[in-house]
Amino acid sequence: MKSINKYITLFLVFILPLNHFSQVKSIGLPKIKNYKRTEYKGGTQNWNIDQDKNGNLYFANNSGLIQFDGSNWHKYSLPNNSAIRSLKIDDSGKIFVGGNDEFGYFKSNNKGEFKYFSVSKLIPKNQRKNINLIWRIHIYNGEVVFQSFTKVFFFKNNKLRSIDAPNKFQFSFLINNRLYFQDKILGILEYKNNKLTPLAGTTALNNSEIWAMFPLPDNKLLIATLERGLFTYDNHTVKPWGTEANIFIKKNTSLGGTIIKNKFIVLNSVLNGIAICDMNGKIIQHLNHQKGILNNTILTSFVDNKNNLWLGLDNGITFINENSPFTYFDYSYNLGTVYASVIHNGYLYVATNQGLFYHPWSKPFNDEPFTRVEGTIAQVWNIQVIKNTLLCASNSGALIIEENKVVKTLDSRGYFGFKLIPNHEDYIIGENYNGFSIFKKTPSGIEFINQVEGFDETTNTFEIQLDENYLWLKKDPYLYQMTLSDDLKKFVFIKKHSQINPYYKGIGSLQQIEDKIYFQSKNHFFRYSKEQENFFEDKKLSALFSKVPSINTLKEDAYGNLWFAFNESLGVFIKNKNDNYTLKEAPFTNLTGNLVNNYISINTVDPSNIFIGLTDGLTHYNSETSSDYITKPKAFIESFSFPGDTIVTGNINTDEEYNIPYSSNHVKFTFSSPTYENQENVKYSYKLEPFDDNWRNWSTMSIKEYTNLREGEYTMKVKAKNSYGIESDITEIHFTISPPWYRHFMAYIIYFIVALIAIYIISNRIQLKIRRNKYYETIEQRRLYLEKESKIRHEQHELEKEIERLKSDKLQIKILAKDKELVNNSLQVVKKNKILNGIIGKLKDIDTNILDDSTKFEFNKLHKSIVKEVNTDKSWKDLEKHIKNVHFEFLKRLKEKYPKISPRELDLATYLLMNMSTKEIAEIMNISNGGVELARYRLRKKLDLNKKENLIGFLMSI
Template structure:
């Protein structure tokens, strides 16, 4: 059995080496990337493609010349804005182009911009109008040949030479060192030294269009026509190339093609994309709209410097990554999410969410899709070869596939996977939705025996170590011991941690002939005797520089495939038993793996199948070394102020640039002519003189710096491709000039100015010292006089203050005198009242009864009292005195309130003098109520509210 297995793998290896020894793989499809017109912002049709020595790609488009550097697109127009039909780049970097009534070349100017130079201007005006479209350009010997339908324009030594077509040219082709033209009447013409020579037997193709000519062995030429198929020309006659490729061309019409490393041909078609065939005409790949191409009409094809295929389409551009170690089986092959794959008895089987599909392994994967194995429709979780039999773990049960159309149902429960019992070759255990089941090999084949009792939860994956099953469920590690009759688990142990330092359990797997347990990349083995886990440091060391893994598996060759986050890596085992970590190539698959159900099927080192969410990937680990080359990074543009320098357009020398300080806002764009897996291309940069370290890897291809200080800088950039290979540094040195006020000459001026200023200041100081001594005397005199004046002023102020105090004191005295006068006056008034009373009483006395003497004395006394009363003028004197003293107050009050009466003025004066109500009644000779009424009327005239104090208001006037 082992011999058959080894023989089988040897035959597979031999087959693959014969089919994959060239560039093109016949298993799966390469990565196809479409660029739509909205991506490059141009016309739909792309007629020709070429590449310069820096790796930039150029496309002859209906809207002009388009350049693609891997990061950005750039458009260049002809002077007449005509459509381009062809282009060709010479060794000096000149880009020769041909359009309608115009041809010439683009060349980089001093700033790196592509500048157009017209060669059609070397013709006279009549010849320019007769040019029509230029369809082909050839760099032949020391000539540049532009071919239109009617003429050939030969550019040499800055002159144009014209050759007319014998009748009418179709197209022209360069085959090795020969140049051929097709004339619609004369057949195929060979060009040599300015003349045409007809090829014998080539007129048979006059009634069709030749779109491609390719070299073959023995100096034969392979010729593709538009609608007559493919022919082989042997210098005398044309022979139809009876191959599958020819049948395809006849059916779908050919628009030429390209030779791939002299081992394959790629033929463009009008109706059905492109085919790639070997030298015998056997179709290796067929790429069309069904399997990823955005348009089925391929106008041109081109092989770039990495042997990848570019297609100019009738609507858009396509990139076919033929140089990759990966090819894919996607929806066009009829398969969806792949959970497992296996090669069994000449067929490749895949377990998917729609069922089990198969495809003959030894048949080329052309347009055939995978076929469904009948009876397997639905979710298939796994497919395995155990003991020479094919088993499928299916949602519908445990299935055994005996051939492509025969499926035997072993058990109806849903199953996840199967494993042989190590110490009993006739037993196998399957994990299902209700725990575990036992299967037994009998004379009739494998049969379901029984469900193993005491554990009934669903387990997706498990390992067997002797009589024990190991698996993780709900973050707990289970150890299930099987009893002797295999009907139940005799022991069930659980573990939450592998050790005191390793909390939790990451995964369980079979690795290097042992069941091992892993947490945070530390691997442990189990001791049944001591019931403990101990670390396997040798295995742990293998993973010490690897991100924390989720799971892993070991293939037939000892390679260890590990899964982390949503990515994949592998430790490839060498012949000497050491391991090499390979992770970068698989970054292309990140996010496309089936999470927690990852599958890797290693048939041999040339054929490794990896399950994806949208199909199956085929990986050739040996092709990786051939496809990976060191990338090259470019600083695509360097912009500052209103100026931009373009690099990568053919320049070889990068000078040192000086930038004025007012342009210290700089901008850099990066590019790398890498076209495969562009989403995984990363840039890192450092501006030496500003940045302390390199930036983190990023897909951003632009960087700006603002407000840079003057000085020397070096902008450095490097790129890392999807395989993790880094480029060398690309460096652009530049300096920023200082502002004028920090220029060297400015500093010289500053120093001279400082020296002159010091001299001048010193001289001025000496002069000032002399003057200061004079002014000091003057100043002292001035200060003395000011002080004296100040003393006098203060004395004057003091005298005024004393005078004011005297006046205030006098005023107080006057007020006191006024008060005293009022009081005296009131006493006099009282006295007069008393005297008047006495007079009245004297009148009531009957004097008739008195004697004459008494009567005389009585009369004399009466007259004396009356005289005293009539002679008293104290009241009038009081009123006059009060008016004189309070004249200013009464004047202000009258001016402010013109309607106030004299009586109210008197009342205001009495109130100002702080006289009591009783005193006012006596003076004004009114009642107490009259005084209150007079006060009320006075408040009303003065517009005072109830809360305002009347006396305080009068004192404020």
């Protein structure tokens, strides 16, 4: 495979034209940006283009002068509102313009507004109507030259002189600081020493309109005529230029042109856009309406300060990014989304979502689109050269392509791609929608052998580790490690890895670098050790990617360069001769968002021919193109406006400081950056000091307003960042907002004086009031003293009453305590009497007849003593009294709540509250046990209690 690449490289170096290494590329289309009249708000036709030192562009338009600063369009008209056909900008910034019977210049005033100054007013009034159209303007030897059909005017130091046309002028040309005019009869005239001198042999072109002249090597001139084609002039003879460019002009009519870096000639046409040729007349690039230009009639062309091309059209404006290493194959070449590309047998093959397409590699790409390979109409995932056979992996199956058509379908299942199997010569493994298949290269060609059993997962990324015979397959979120059987019919070993390192979660990508398999996670690269059965990190490769964003795809091309994708963007580490790498990211920022996710396609034919697949076609990248096109952008505060005034700061020096009244503290800024390559990706960041603490985030918005700013000094700073990520220098403007009249310095002085007067008056009034108030204060203090004394006496009386009440409460508490103590004692006596009655009963049962007289006497004496003790004890009555005293509050609440309750029932409630037994209650109340139960029943009815409610608990709750 490497030997084939060497042959291709030799072919490209020695056979293909050298213009591959120049600025204008013959492969693909440059990026084209069109501006319709609805955008620039002008007329349809644009006759001339120029650029000022700030990078702003100007267009001579049917409706006036059009200015474009990269963000905004502005229009300026001539006093007679005529179309402007010519313009030229001098070193001082004056914009000289010419129209119908009018010419002069625009110059910015102190507010940056363009004001028109008429030079034609220096001509006597009776001659102004004979000025005619001013078609060309030149700056020659310090003079501004205005050329019409009848005269040529020379303007310098506010003075004007003129020369009449010998017969009738057509156009004029400034070539290598030599000024030429075409006269209808005398031919081409050169202006020198204030005279017009005819050039020998140029009358041969008298019947032709000359629209452009270009310098050629050996002091020759190339002359472009309207309809007769291109001619060369060698100071004596006019000859037709027998080249491709001449054929193009003869066929499509010339409207002039321009020259790029003295290497390429841009030829404008009426019928077919532009053709860009080299100095030998070979057409390098042809752009027309079909390839993206708004229309085919090119009135003027202009090369800007970055060697990019601007076209003034019959209807609109076109920008062509010629100074770029990228060109594109888009819909005009019949290409859709590109998944892979390869060069084989002199053809460039491109795998797309609409089939497989091809284009002859050795033939120019100017006008011929890609052709679909016959038999490939479905999705094509890959196109590869394996064993010198072109294999196509598509939705229709595994296909063999020969002579730009499908000659054999190896397998009808859908395929993603193919790989050679190590240690198995002539065997190929292919990944299909249902797993893997085996193919073999035989004398009769590649043949399908078998489907590999044991695995049916699918993905578009798989690699084989060449030294260990493992097949590694990444399918999120897993990495599969598999071993094929010796007969290649099944997988004998399958292991699934969810991570390759415990410190870095996830598996980012799987890639083969220098014939070794690497596994990447968070920009850390690992290899697998079969002996240790573990992954180990390659510190050198990890260090290489340590300073780039986290990548998701990595591919090594045929030259050892490492291409990586991140955040829908692309970058590359270019491998140097000493095996070191150089990082390139900036050139690819313009591809951001256009890459095909998970299908990064890089086809490095050689450093000058690199093809990258996009979602809308294919891009060609020449890595050897000079990086001069990547320059630092400029940032301008294009305008600074506030109520009542606008300052177009983009047209003047911003060193001046502006004073704004407080009533106009609502300010507005517009930003611009005259960067036209990928202008939609230009971003701005700004900061208003001291209002903003930090720079605002980058944004494509080029307008910012601030309202209700306080008085003070402010500095507005802005910077721009182009699509390559390069920041501009900071541009700033200073302004001061005056305070309102009530916060002015003089106002504060007046406030101070008024304050002093007010303090004096108030001080006198306060002293008077103090003296007056002292008298009333004395009376008031006397009254307050008496009131306080009376209050103290009243409080003393209340305190004495409170003391008496507390003494009474204390006595009552003591009595209540004594009652409680008596209750307890009475209950003890009651219990004692019960015991004594029991003893009496038992004494009665004793037979005294058996006792002797002395014993009987003592027995009777004891019996009488006990009976006397029981009869004389009044504890029952004392108990009842004490119980009522102790539970007085309870009895009071019960009586208030149930007025119909009887005294007897109150006693019963009291005994129940004391948790006395039925027998005890019966003895106290002198009733039977049944009588107690009946009394309890009646009490429940009085209290409206149901059967389930507890009587004692109810009484305790009262």
